[in-house]
Amino acid sequence: MSEKKPLPLHEYRDIKHTIGNGKPTILAFGMSHCYSCLAMSKVFAEVLEVHPDYQIYSIDSQKDRLVSRDIYKLKEMPVQIFFDASGNEVFRHTGAYKKAVLDIILKKYGFE
Template sequence: MVKRDILPVQSYNEIKEKIGNGRPTILSFGMSHCYSCIAMSKVFYEILREHPGLQIYSIDSQKDRIISRDIYRLKEMPAQLFFDENGKEVFRHTGAYKKPVAEVILKKYGFAL
């Protein structure tokens, strides 16, 4: 079985200034014990490894629950929020998906691949 790495988890406070910094950004909210969250993190890890210029960040929804619940109004995990270069949310998705679907979404919303 092939071991695939996952995105490192960061706190929202560490990355919030990156939203709207002139580059599109993805926040991937999940939980460490959630199979679908881990699967989504592996997909984003692979995409980031192939396209290191992208801004994709993993946030633990339990540690940053006030952010995920009160600011972004997330109710289910995993959840991905896509922001344009100005920091405007352009798309959100709840659940996990395979890498080809993620790449289609990235292209559609202006993430250069």
């Protein structure tokens, strides 16, 4: 059995234009040395294997600390921020959760 891989990291400046482009978007903020952040990233990577058209981006909060601190006011990790197709923040979660819970949240916020 192969090891699940986390999402590739993106810089906020490279993906911010996708927020509000007509598709729901998730920004998953975390840190490379955080166990819960890595676990959550692997869950999102699993979702993208089934739904490669979803816009889910992993952002390293240490490298993009001004974005995570000043724009999104994050204080703990991991944090997932869900945006609707128009770019409005509709849900924010701090911590990690299992794929079954994520599936419910994705359906509720327009990822279908």
